Amino acid sequence: MNDTFPRPGRVxxxxxxxxxxxxxxxxxxTAGGQPIVLDRDPVPGDGVLSFAVDVSDRVAVGAAVLEAADALDGLDAVVTAAGIDxxxxxxxxxxxxxxxxIMVNLLGTVNVVRAALPHLRQTHGRVVxxxxxxxxxAVSDATAYCASKFGVIGFTRALAAETRGQIGVTTLIPAGMRTRFFDDRDEKYRPKDDSKLNDPARVAAAVTFALAQPTGCEVRELVITHEEDDSWP
Structure with missing residues (x-):
C-alpha cells in the first residue's frame, strides 16, 4: 500500500x-480498491469476485479465503459485515x-479473520x-445479538493487542442503518421512525477511512450513529 495516500487494495x-x-x-x-464478497447469496457479475459461503462454516470459509487470496495474489484487508438477529x-x-x-455474528467474524490472518500479515493489512x-x-429482547456484538468488541480488542505491529485492527461500532436488516422482524421490533437510522453509505465511508490509514497509524474504534439515535451512549 502507498503510505501517503493508501488505497483500500484487495478487501x-x-x-x-x-x-x-x-x-x-x-x-x-469508488476508492480504487478491489472488493471480494463472501455471502450466502452473493450477487453475480458486476466484476466483483464473489464466493457463496456461510461464515459460520469454518472449513468453507477457510477454503474461500484461500481461493480469494490465490486469485488476487494476496489480501490487504477484511471487513466483517455479515450479521443476523x-x-x-x-x-x-x-x-x-x-x-x-452467535455462530454468524461472533464465530463467523473469528472464522474469517483466522483464515485471512496469514495473508494480512504478509501485507501488513487491516481488519475492520x-x-x-x-x-x-444492552437492551431487553436482544440477548443473542448483544452477546454476539459484545463478543465481537472483546475479540477485536484482544486481536489488536496480539497483532500489534503486524496488522491494523479497527472495531466499527454502528447504530441502526436504513437496510433490510429489520425486514423479517415482528412489527414491535422494527424501528418506528427510519429517519433516525443512518445511511449505510455513511458507515461505509467510515470503513474506507479506517482502511486508508497509513502503516503505523491506527484507528482502533469508530462509533458512528445518526445524530438522533438513542442506542448510544
Whole structure:
C-alpha cells in the first residue's frame, strides 16, 4: 500500500451482497480498491469476485479465503459485515436460533479473520470488524445479538493487542442503518421512525477511512450513529 495516500487494495467483505456490506463494496471500488464478497447469496457479475459461503462454516470459509487470496495474489484487508438477529426474550427464542446468531455474528467474524490472518500479515493489512452500539449498550429482547456484538468488541480488542505491529485492527461500532436488516422482524421490533437510522453509505465511508490509514497509524474504534439515535451512549 502507498503510505501517503493508501488505497483500500484487495478487501474481503463478508455480507457483501446487501446492506452495509454492499455499501462497503461500493465504497471500496469508488476508492480504487478491489472488493471480494463472501455471502450466502452473493450477487453475480458486476466484476466483483464473489464466493457463496456461510461464515459460520469454518472449513468453507477457510477454503474461500484461500481461493480469494490465490486469485488476487494476496489480501490487504477484511471487513466483517455479515450479521443476523433474532429478537425476543431468552425463553421465547428457540435455542437453535439463538445460537445461530452467535455462530454468524461472533464465530463467523473469528472464522474469517483466522483464515485471512496469514495473508494480512504478509501485507501488513487491516481488519475492520463490525460490532454494534448494542455491543456497548444492552437492551431487553436482544440477548443473542448483544452477546454476539459484545463478543465481537472483546475479540477485536484482544486481536489488536496480539497483532500489534503486524496488522491494523479497527472495531466499527454502528447504530441502526436504513437496510433490510429489520425486514423479517415482528412489527414491535422494527424501528418506528427510519429517519433516525443512518445511511449505510455513511458507515461505509467510515470503513474506507479506517482502511486508508497509513502503516503505523491506527484507528482502533469508530462509533458512528445518526445524530438522533438513542442506542448510544
Amino acid at each position: 474481503l467483505v463478508t455480507g457483501g451482497a446487501s446492506g452495509l456490506g454492499a455499501a462497503v463494496v461500493h465504497a471500496v471500488r 433474532r429478537c425476543g426474550r431468552l425463553d421465547e427464542v428457540e435455542a437453535a436460533e439463538w445460537e445461530r446468531v 470488524t463490525v460490532a454494534s452500539s448494542l455491543g456497548l449498550k
